[in-house]
Amino acid sequence: MTDIASIVSEIAEDMRAHEHRGKVADYIPALAAVPDSKFGIAVVLHDGTVHTAGHAEEPFSIQSISKVFALTLALGAVGDQLWQRVGREPSGSAFNSIVQLETEHGIPRNPFINAGAIVVCDVLLGRLQPREAIGQMLRFVRMVAGDESIAIDEAVASAEQDTGFRNMALANYMRAFGNVHAPVELVLGTYFHFCALAMSCRQLAMAGRYLMDGGRSDGHSVISPRRARRINALMMSCGHYDNSGDFAYRTGLPGKSGVGGGILAVAPGIASIAVWSPGLNPSGNSHLGQIALERLVQRTGWSVFEPRLSGA
Ligand code: DON
Secondary structure (H helix, E strand, O other): OOOHHHHHHHHHHHHHHOOOOOEEOOOOHHHHOOOOOOOEEEEEEOOOOEEEEEOOOOOEEOHHHHHHHHHHHHHHHHHHHHHHOOOOOOOOOOOOOOHHHHHOOOOOOOOOOHHHHHHHHHHHOOOOOHHHHHHHHHHHHHHHHOOOOOEEOHHHHHHHHHHOHHHHHHHHHHHHOOOOOOOHHHHHHHHHHHHOEEEOHHHHHHHOHHHHOOOEEOOEEOOOHHHHHHHHHHHHHHOOHHHHHHHHHHHOOOEEEOOOOEEEEEEOOOEEEEEEOOEEOOOOOEHHHHHHHHHHHHHHOOOOOOOOOOOO
16 A cells, blocks of 8 residues: 555655755745745645645745636636636746737636736626635635635735736736726736735645545535536646646646645545645746656656546
């Protein structure tokens, strides 16, 4: 039998010693200040067992991982109508790129690039005030993680606002195409607060249980099994921006990264996994986080492309 506890602690030990750690995001002081020596991993198994190692209890800025939760809320609000305003194709471009928006008439390629997540926020603001949307997001992540202590780091949210010129350009550009309806500053205020959610690896892996378990978390239905499958498919194809193909090749898992250095990955029916190491690769994904997930899959066979003769 595979001993997950030993695998998890061995991976953390290997990552501690790793020399090349990637480059920590430095566009805001709160991210620049995080030491690149940090590494955490949490694995929540289908039976509820949790294995952690390294700095797994330390909250970090989840940044773009919040785009998964925002998508879940927007699909809950408007269902498949969302796809009239956002695509479902990998962009092959940087997470904050504007180039495709011109030829594609302000319709972002997918909900996991910045432009797509901004439209997702605008969709939520079709029914809610920003304060209500932010409250709904907080309640949602606390509920799926089973942890009322999860909070938004207001210093990060306001620093994002002060430096978010590209996001302002994206939102204004899409507004010119009629694909952002609410005032741009309200849409971005909501988006920046989502990015500023602070969660530990344990909290994030717990929050990902509904994607691991066909839409169920702790025995409760959060979304339908079909929706969970589809969100996982989008994470597999688009969760790591222009690095998504390589991540899928290396791990065979749906995953979503953030520039805080976190990655949420899902082995459907088996485990929800969160890793954190703040040093990034050139696409803005955690360098060691990806290596750690690749090792985990090599040792457990958890890739979704692994034949499962039992049919489990
Ligand atoms: O909106 C932005 O550009 C930042 N808050 C970072 C988003 C992000 O995490 C992209 N990911 N890798």
